[in-house]
Structure formats: C-alpha cells, structure tokens
Amino acid sequence: MSQLIIVERLHKIYHRHQPDEMTALQDISLQILAGEVVALTGPSGSGKTTLLSLLGCMSRPTSGSIQLRDSNVAKLPERFLAKIRRETFGFVFQQYNLVRDLSVLENVMLPLYPSDQSLREIKKAATAVLDQFELAGMLKKKVKQLSGGEQQRVAIARALVADPEIIIADEPTAHLDSELAQDLLQILAVLNAAGKTIVIATHDPSIYQSSLVQRRFDLRHGRIVEEHSR
Amino acid sequence: MLRQLKILEFTLSSLLRRKYKNLSLITVYAFTIATLGSVLFLTHALKMEATGSLTTAPELVVQRVAAGRHDLIPTAYTEVISKLPGVASVTPRVWGYYYDSLIKANLTLVGISSYQGDLELLEGRLPDNAEECAIGRGVAIAFGPAIGDDLVLEDSGKSRTVFKITGIFRAESNLLTNDLVVLQEAALRDFFSMDQKLATDLVVQVHNQREIKTLAKKIKYNLPDTRPITRDEILHTYDTLFNWRSGMMLAVAVAALISFCILAWDKATGISAEEKQEIGVLKAIGWETSDVLAVKFWEGTVISLTSFVLGILAAWIHVFAFGAPALVPLLKGWSVLFPEFQLTPAVDFYQVFVLGFLTIVPYLACTVIPSWKTAVTEPEYVMRG
Incomplete structure (x- = not known):
C-alpha cells in the first residue's frame, strides 16, 4: 500500500499569543497508507478531533506539514482546500451535522452542488447512494423526522456521494446503541473493502478493538503516546 | 453559469424552508417601500399636474x-x-x-x-x-x-x-x-x-x-x-413645494430611517446559530466561501427585489387607484378645500431607481457581510458539534 498522508512535526495552537492560548497538538508525526483503516483514540481533550480536522483540511496547523499525496495541504489557500475536501474526503460527523430542514435527498445532494455536474446528475448520484443504504423510500422526508440510526446512514450517504478516497469519521458511534454501532462497523468494512481509506476518531472500544482497524494512534495531551498495529 | 444556477436553486429552497420568517421580512420591507414609493409617486404626480398646467399660463x-x-x-x-x-x-x-x-x-x-x-x-x-x-x-x-x-x-x-x-x-x-x-x-x-x-x-x-x-x-x-x-417664479414655487428640497427630502429621510431600522433589526438578529452551523457544514463538505456568499447574495436579492416590486406596486395602487388616502392629508394640506380630484399617473423612473438603490444595496450588504464573517471561519468547529 502506498503512503497517502504523511504528517510531520505537526503543531496546533489555538488563540496564539492571547491570554487563553491553548496547545491542542504537539509534534505529531504519522503516516496513513492508502486503503488503511486508522483509529485515533484517547480521552476527551486529547486532540483526536483537532488532528482529524487537520487531516481533513478543515483547519490549518500552526506549524508542521501535512502531505496529501504530492502536495503539502498545510500551505494551500482555502479555495484549494475546499476542492480537496469536496473531492477527496467524505466526512461523518459526531452530531451527523445534517441540515435539519432539508429532505434526505437534498442533504445528500449538498456536497455535489459546487461540482460540474448538472442538477439531474446530482439527484441521480444522491438517489443511487441512498439506495445502497436502503433509504430510497424516504427521499423526501425531512431529516428531523428520522431516527438516530437513519440520520447516521444519511450522514454516511452524504459522505460517500462524491465517491471520496478518504472517509473521516469523528466519534461515529457516540450517539448509537450497540446494535447500530455494529451496523456502522459493517458499513465501514464494506467501504474499506471497496478501497476507501478510513480515519476514525473514537474512544469506543467496540470500534478500535475491532478487526477492521489496522492501526491505532493513542493520544494524550496533544501528543501521540502509543501506536498499535495489527 | 451552471454552478450559479444550482446555487440559485439551493437558495430558493433555503428561502422556502424559512418561509414564515422570510414572509414577515418581505411584508415589513415591502411596506417601507410602499410608503416611500407613495410619497414619491404622489409628489411627482402633483408636481407634474402643477407644472403641466402652467405651460399654458x-x-x-x-x-x-x-x-x-x-x-x-x-x-x-x-x-x-x-x-x-x-x-x-x-x-x-x-x-x-x-x-x-x-x-x-x-x-x-x-x-x-x-x-x-x-x-x-x-x-x-x-x-x-x-x-x-x-x-x-x-x-x-x-x-x-x-x-x-x-x-x-x-x-x-x-x-x-x-x-x-x-x-x-x-x-x-x-x-x-x-x-x-x-x-x-x-x-x-x-x-x-x-x-x-x-x-x-x-x-x-x-x-x-x-x-x-x-x-x-x-x-x-x-x-x-x-x-x-413671472411664470418661472410660479414654477419655482411649485418646485419648492414638491421637490427634494422640501417635503420629498423629509419624506425620503423618514422612510430611509424606517428602512435602516428594518435592516438594523435584521442585522442585529444576525445569522442564527442554526444558520452558522449550516454554513459550517457547507464549508466542511467542500463548498467554497464564494459559494456560501453567492447563496446569501441570491437570498438577499430575492428578498429585496420581491419586496421592492411588491412595494412599488402597492404604492402605485395606493396613489393612482385609491388617491393616496394615507398621504393626501399630509402632502396636500393646502388643497383641503378643493373638491376631490383624481391624479394622472406620472412616475419619475430616476426616483424609482434611486429608491431601489438606496434600499436594495444596504439590505444586500447587511445580508452578505455577517455571513461572510462566518464563511471565512475555518469549518473545524463543525467537527466539534
């Protein structure tokens, strides 16, 4: 497997040079291979979500580099980062982050609006991915009318609609019961089998101890304290 | 072009999602325009009647x-x-x-x-x-x-x-x-x-x-x-009565103040936590800042243009169909002893343009600027829920 992401000497400091300055990440270096499933673990406040957002190009490091294939994304302007987020990453957020007043179909269409595809093509792609998750029967339903598990599946469908190379998932089982968590693991396994690289931030042992996760980085106080490989 | 059309489609569905808030906003905005427009239409029509009748004086x-x-x-x-x-x-x-x-x-x-x-x-x-x-x-x-x-x-x-x-x-x-x-x-x-x-x-x-x-x-x-x-002196008197230097200016200033209050209200309420979250989600899933601003621009344009057209229409009907019952006592005080008369429709399009410019542009600015502040923020906070 080839190296997909190379992180070197990454630092993230919030509110720099202000009284409430806070160091979130210190001297992080890691590599993620293409097709790999990686878990970031650690207690709350250890820096998992911050690292995940840096890997997903949703914020910039204070120092250090993030090499995504051939380009250092830490140096790219926001316009290019948006394009990378749109084309390379699919995000599954802890709170699902669906637009509550939009329908299931409209939510899944969202990542493709800025693409070159026509509305008809976008609808077709969104419908196809929703069909995979057995949500085709509730296309016009508002997401606020859905159960937690259904919302989770819509969120995953939205993450996949642009056929991204890397799935970023932040505490994906935080709001799911154990049965739904197992369903999610199965979905992730299928995606990984299809060649997707998956990076998950979690403190749920049922996830990071599962056979799906190939490597785990354990974080404490913004530093990687341990790396586990399977 | 295709991208803008898709964004416009998204904007319209966004507006429909918040239809009650937007309808109330359009109502207040259109009322302001109708008030302003009525003043403009009435004073202009009166001036035209007056100056027109003086051509043979x-x-x-x-x-x-x-x-x-x-x-x-x-x-x-x-x-x-x-x-x-x-x-x-x-x-x-x-x-x-x-x-x-x-x-x-x-x-x-x-x-x-x-x-x-x-x-x-x-x-x-x-x-x-x-x-x-x-x-x-x-x-x-x-x-x-x-x-x-x-x-x-x-x-x-x-x-x-x-x-x-x-x-x-x-x-x-x-x-x-x-x-x-x-x-x-x-x-x-x-x-x-x-x-x-x-x-x-x-x-x-x-x-x-x-x-x-x-x-x-x-x-x-x-x-x-x-x-x-001289005839010029009479015309000058009519000018002083009806033009920008007198009642019109005052009326525009008052109406502009009302407009400003609406905009200030709208701006003060700002974008809600829900809207901020939505902008964060859009940015996180790959929308560019310019896409988010385009949505807000189209939102502002649809609201302000709809309100403007409705307001101008209402003003026209108020003045030329019903004889401006709300304004006549204020602007035609000197003619209370006249028998009632019907105004001949006359519109100064330059004034309508200025009215549009003075109400639409500030509203657009007030819609786009607060969203811009959110849109340029890194979408990371969305990850934090």
Missing part, C-alpha cells in the same frame, strides 16, 4: 398689493404697462374664489374673456351668455349636475344666482380646472359686485422672453403698489 401676471395682500387692480394700469418698451399686450383678468358651504369646497370663478390657455372641454361648450357656465370635473362630481342642469351659487348679498351648465372640462387638466366655474365676464362682475374699472389681475405678453425679468422690474418701478409674478 401667462408669462407675466401683475397683481396690485394693498396692506401686503392681493387687491383688485385698476384697469387704468393697463395703459401704463402697455407703454413700456417690449410689452406686446396687457389683458385684465376677472376671477375670484367662492366658498360653497354645502360641499365645503373652494371654487374658482373665472370670467370667460380672462380664460387663458387651451384647456379642452370633455363635453359641451363654453358659456355664451350671462346665464350659462362651464365647470370643472371636480365641481361636477361634488354637485352632481350634468350638462343642461342648473348650478346655483349664492353671492355675498345672499341672493342666489342660477347658471345653466353648458360644458365640463377634461380630467387631464384637473389641477387647473377641477374647481373651475367659467362664466361670462359681465356675469362674474355682477356676481362679485366688481367695478368695471377694476380687475383681479393683468396678464402681460412680451415680445422677447428674455426681457420678462427686466419688464417685471420696470412695472414695479412705474407702479410701486403692484407685484409682477
């Missing part, structure tokens, strides 16, 4: 002033003025006001030989004997008579005089003829008990338009108890 009118007030002028002044170089003719006019307690309106009675201009009759003919009259449309509406009916007027001696109506003036000349009763000059002198050696004022025609001001000065010099009034 005399170039120079000479009145006599006694104790600072307009008084009857001796017809002998005609000879003095006629001798001034540049004067083509001098014509005495006989006219006066008549208050009718029945309809509570002031009418203008004019002697037919003093009748100036080319005002057209809607139907009938001008009076050709002392027992006939032609009337304005407002008088016809107020009294209810038609051609062939009698118009009864009461002179200062309380004796009633009956005139047969022979003609009614057209609506286009409403401001000038609406309250008009045209009589034979002898009949009018008799009605007002006016001496043959006196007239209400004198109309002076000149050979050279450029000499009007000089002639006015000469008349004043030769006849110190007179007040020469």
